[in-house]
Amino acid sequence: MNQNEISEWLNKLPLLQQIIDKNEVLWVNPLNGHSDEGISQSGITAADVKDASERLRRFASYIQTVFPETREAGGIIESPVTEIPKMKTALADKYATDIPGTLLLKQDNALPISGSIKARGGIYEVLKHAETLALLHGLITTEDDYAKFAEPEFRNLFAKHKIAVGSTGNLGLSIGIMSAQLGFNVTVHMSADAKQWKKDLLREKGVTVVEYADDYSKAVEEGRRQADADPLCHFVDDENSIDLFLGYAVAGERLAAQMEKLGKTVDADHPLFVYLPCGVGGGPGGVAFGLKLQFGDNVHCFFAEPTHAPCMTIGMMTGLHDQVSVADFGLDNHTAADGLAVGTPSAFVGKKMEPLLAGCYTISDETMFELLTLIADTEEIRLEPSALAGMTGAIQTIGNEVPSAHSPNATHLVWATGGSMVPENEMDIYYGIGKAESRK
Numbered sequence: 124m125n126q127n128e129i130s131e132w133l134n135k136l137p138l139l140q141q142i143i144d145k146n147e148v149l150w151v152n153p154l155n156g157h158s159d160e161g162i163s164q165s166g167i168t169a170a171d172v173k174d175a176s177e178r179l180r181r182f183a184s185y186i187q188t189v190f191p192e193t194r195e196a197g198g199i200i201e202s203p204v205t206e207i208p209k210m211k212t213a214l215a216d217k218y219a220t221d222i223p224g225t226l227l228l229k230q231d232n233a234l235p236i237s238g239s240i241k242a243r244g245g246i247y248e249v250l251k252h253a254e255t256l257a258l259l260h261g262l263i264t265t266e267d268d269y270a271k272f273a274e275p276e277f278r279n280l281f282a283k284h285k286i287a288v289g290s291t292g293n294l295g296l297s298i299g300i301m302s303a304q305l306g307f308n309v310t311v312h313m314s315a316d317a318k319q320w321k322k323d324l325l326r327e328k329g330v331t332v333v334e335y336a337d338d339y340s341k342a343v344e345e346g347r348r349q350a351d352a353d354p355l356c357h358f359v360d361d362e363n364s365i366d367l368f369l370g371y372a373v374a375g376e377r378l379a380a381q382m383e384k385l386g387k388t389v390d391a392d393h394p395l396f397v398y399l400p401c402g403v404g405g406g407p408g409g410v411a412f413g414l415k416l417q418f419g420d421n422v423h424c425f426f427a428e429p430t431h432a433p434c435m436t437i438g439m440m441t442g443l444h445d446q447v448s449v450a451d452f453g454l455d456n457h458t459a460a461d462g463l464a465v466g467t468p469s470a471f472v473g474k475k476m477e478p479l480l481a482g483c484y485t486i487s488d489e490t491m492f493e494l495l496t497l498i499a500d501t502e503e504i505r506l507e508p509s510a511l512a513g514m515t516g517a518i519q520t521i522g523n524e525v526p527s528a529h530s531p532n533a534t535h536l537v538w539a540t541g542g543s544m545v546p547e548n549e550m551d552i553y554y555g556i557g558k559a560e561s562r563k
């Protein structure tokens with residue numbers, strides 16, 4: 124984009140100047156409309172999400188066979204919802220902002236198998252591909268007990284097939300771990316941001332890891348190119364995959380059941396605000412879609428992005444989606460929130476979100492680290508930096524006077540997207556950075 128074009132955008136959208144200046148801002152989406160219309164425009168239906176949910180149920184007996192940590196939940200990969208009253212008090216103090224409603228944490232950091240939100244979409248897509256192949260080769264019917272997927276004839280079939288993915292890390296972990304467990308020949312194309320321990324862990328599990336000096340988009344592009352040349356290779360396309368999206372969307376019915384169990388009402392008088400860390404958009408987009416199916420206009424979904432990588436914010440504000448990158452506005456896409464280090468958003472997701480998303484906001488790395496340390500100190504919950512992006516959501520919506528955010532009947536739910544896989548020594552370093560930041 125040249126200087127003239129940038130000036131034109133700044134005239135139209137003055138908030139962009141603050142984004143260029145890397146300030147923490149909230150953008151309210153003017154296209155946000157009635158949920159029913161947004162859902163019907165999306166081309167994705169409640170039946171599609173139900174189909175995904177039923178597929179995960181069919182695989183539950185297999186999952187609990189091969190991942191014993193899921194046995195207690197009957198092979199259903201789900202995370203707890205936790206009330207965090209001490210963190211709420213600490214946040215209110217830090218920002219001198221009253222939070223009259225309830226603050227909840229959706230702990231995807233504790234999701235079994237791969238410890239991040241990617242355990243939803245990523246694992247789902249691999250399972251769906253495995254089921255498709257097994258059905259095609261007559262190894263199974265949908266009426267069978269899927270524990271059979273652990274048998275050698277399945278592994279032999281999958282060993283002839285490849286799965287590939289491009290990732291900043293966590294998607295690679297989910298796809299890699301699940302594919303290797305089933306017996307697939309799996310390659311993860313990793314961007315420069317990806318952490319060494321993630322590459323090591325994957326290689327230990329027999330996954331081929333290809334490293335790139337470039338960022339996420341490059342790793343995806345190269346992975347896609349190599350996979351396209353091979354008919355036996357299934358490429359998990361983080362930017363365009365409907366299966367990933369559906370796997371994430373199942374979270375909606377799961378959260379609705381959990382809210383009911385907790386006795387938390389969601390209706391016109393009890394709005395639910397949900398804050399979702401956003402990278403390329405698939406995870407938060409799919410989850411937001413699932414939540415819209417459950418709660419309609421009573422849920423208000425906001426995406427949270429690093430000040431250095433607000434790709435979805437810029438893509439949606441301008442309506443340019445994947446035709447614009449953060450670099451066009453002089454931003455460098457450098458962030459310690461590796462799950463969010465994405466410079467160009469998914470247009471597939473952005474377009475679906477246009478009529479459904481309440482807004483986006485940004486958060487600095489310094490703030491994420493401070494909040495990482497704060498929630499460790501107050502609630503003894505350890506999260507990775509990306510997972511803290513949702514934590515200033517209530518401060519942003521209340522501070523910017525988003526209607527009903529200040530209501531005592533409001534529930535603010537922070538989607539904590541990852542953390543439990545981070546090695547302890549890495550986590551200690553994060554904690555120390557946050558401590559140092561908060562002393563500044």
Ligand SMILES: *Cc1c(COP(=O)(O)O)cnc(C)c1O
Nearest residue numbers: 293402403404405406462540541
């Ligand atoms: C991937 C990831 C996200 C964002 O998901 P996208 O699908 O890339 O938008 C958020 N938090 C964590 C920890 C992640 O790994």
